[in-house]
């Protein structure tokens with residue numbers, strides 16, 4: 485049973501139905517990364533009332549994270565990000581069950597981590613990891629909510645295997661990844677993470693229109709949002725091979 489009082493503002497005029505709120509409570513979302521994007525995604529999912537969140541991250545909290553990774557407190561510098569994030573969720577909303585794993589995922593260790601979760605939110609910061617996660621999601625038919633930021637710009641899209649194109653359809657995987665350290669600015673990061681959480685909510689509840697075969701591009705300096713359409717690439721090395 486959901487705590488009606490806690491979520492009543494979700495269900496008032498122009499909000500979601502009680503049935504949708506119950507769907508959120510019965511849902512399980514896997515958040516890959518508890519850094520900048522992960523902070524906002526986890527906080528928003530906990531506020532929305534998602535019943536179970538699994539957090540994966542291999543890093544510890546460092547002082548230089550705190551300009552944008554707003555789930556982590558100063559006192560948690562040196563602690564595992566997954567523990568720090570779990571502590572925040574449990575203090576904020578004890579209704580939410582949190583699973584965690586302090587691990588950096590790779591092609592050899594991911595399998596057990598994704599079991600039982602049908603929605604994965606990509607909160608990784610490197611494109612190398614994002615393309616790996618895209619391949620895993622397509623292979624195992626998991627919905628993948630992609631988000632990325634670079635300085636003042638960011639983007640979001642929702643990838644539903646079979647139904648939509650994948651990250652490699654949107655942007656072909658580069659041969660060499662850009663190793664430049666781009667700025668990560670809190671309001672930009674947290675705009676994108678909020679949009680990712682909103683995508684998860686729409687997928688779970690069936691309300692609204694997720695960004696399927698559409699990518700939302702945000703330019704924080706110009707305060708502009710653009711939505712571009714994309715299509716599944718029938719020659720895509722990831723989704724055209726995996727989905728036959």
Ligand SMILES: [Zn+2]
Nearest residue numbers: 650653720723
């Ligand atoms: Zn593809």
